[in-house]
Amino acid sequence: MVQEATRRRVLAAAAAALPVVIGGCKGLGALGTPPKPAADVAVTRDAITVESALIARYGAVLAALPSLAGELRPLLAQHHDHLARLRARLIIPRAAAQPSAPPSGTPSPRPAPVPGTPAGALADLRDAENAAAAALLAHLNAAPPSLAQLLASISASEATHALILGQGGHR
Amino acid sequence: MSPSHGPGSGPPTIRALQAALTAENTAVYGYGVAGAHLTGARRAAAVRYWVAHENARDTLTAMLTAQGGQPVAAAAAYALPFGVRSAPAAVSLAAVLEDRVAAVYLGLVALSEPSLRAFGAAGVRTAALRAAAWRGSTLAFPGFEVTPPSSPKTAARASRS
Numbered sequence: 563m564v565q566e567a568t569r570r571r572v573l574a575a576a577a578a579a580l581p582v583v584i585g586g587c588k589g590l591g592a593l594g595t596p597p598k599p600a601a602d603v604a605v606t607r608d609a610i611t612v613e614s615a616l617i618a619r620y621g622a623v624l625a626a627l628p629s630l631a632g633e634l635r636p637l638l639a640q641h642h643d644h645l646a647r648l649r650a651r652l653i654i655p656r657a658a659a660q661p662s663a664p665p666s667g668t669p670s671p672r673p674a675p676v677p678g679t680p681a682g683a684l685a686d687l688r689d690a691e692n693a694a695a696a697a698l699l700a701h702l703n704a705a706p707p708s709l710a711q712l713l714a715s716i717s718a719s720e721a722t723h724a725l726i727l728g729q730g731g732h733r
Numbered sequence: 734m735s736p737s738h739g740p741g742s743g744p745p746t747i748r749a750l751q752a753a754l755t756a757e758n759t760a761v762y763g764y765g766v767a768g769a770h771l772t773g774a775r776r777a778a779a780v781r782y783w784v785a786h787e788n789a790r791d792t793l794t795a796m797l798t799a800q801g802g803q804p805v806a807a808a809a810a811y812a813l814p815f816g817v818r819s820a821p822a823a824v825s826l827a828a829v830l831e832d833r834v835a836a837v838y839l840g841l842v843a844l845s846e847p848s849l850r851a852f853g854a855a856g857v858r859t860a861a862l863r864a865a866a867w868r869g870s871t872l873a874f875p876g877f878e879v880t881p882p883s884s885p886k887t888a889a890r891a892s893r894s
């Protein structure tokens with residue numbers, strides 16, 4: 563009788579504790595993957611993909627047309643600055659960092675063919691810069707303020723790259 | 734005294750718009766100074782951008798009024814980063830003015846209102862394009878970088894600030 567009462571009390575206590583345990587788990591889950599930083603990370607990763615693709619494109623053009631190095635190197639250097647600033651916002655495990663870190667100058671696995679003439683290649687890069695500038699702004703409202711500012715700044719930089727490429731190169 | 738928000742006060746939106754308006758007023762003044770030392774195509778560009786900054790000033794004034802702010806009035810003159818006595822100095826000044834305009838529009842991008850973010854981003858882009866056109870080269874981070882002027886008057890600027 564006494565034993566039965568004790569068992570009931572224990573069961574009741576366990577039942578009462580259950581929501582707390584579940585709530586606790588939910589709380590831990592929320593701590594593990596808070597919605598806002600997750601959006602931040604996704605936007606940053608997308609921007610890193612955009613920058614990496616541009617850098618690969620510059621690499622492909624430079625490999626095919628080394629005579630453009632004088633004009634393209636200053637612009638490429640700024641893309642490396644963009645990428646470094648974006649990567650600094652993420653803590654990427656070494657293994658996960660590998661795919662998005664191709665050595666500069668290495669063409670992506672299946673690169674689109676580089677136009678054969680310098681003028682064609684510059685026009686190709688100009689289009690790529692404009693496309694990247696637009697892609698970065700598409701994420702503007704998903705980003706927290708400081709990331710939004712970084713995206714807007716990089717996008718503006720890429721618009722100026724397109725301007726310079728349209729003038730026939732960096733002077 | 735009006736109950737509306739003057740310069741340097743009020744919510745973040747008003748403050749950011751006031752900062753942009755001040756930068757546009759400075760650009761309007763500065764282009765007047767720079768344009769006087771330029772000729773030909775560069776003078777034509779200076780006049781075109783001068784008008785564009787006047788239009789931007791009017792847009793910001795209207796936006797501030799709509800937000801219940803009291804637009805900061807234009808001053809008779811603004812301190813420029815260095816004296817202009819030659820065409821190269823005029824070009825440097827124009828580029829620096831645009832860098833500063835880019836910086837204040839980047840401030841608007843930090844606001845949460847999507848339309849103001851887009852407006853700010855467009856402002857950064859436009860100013861960065863003009864700065865690049867003047868300089869013939871680009872910046873990695875327009876709006877974050879306000880480059881020191883490549884002018885003999887750099888020391889005067891440093892001592893002023």
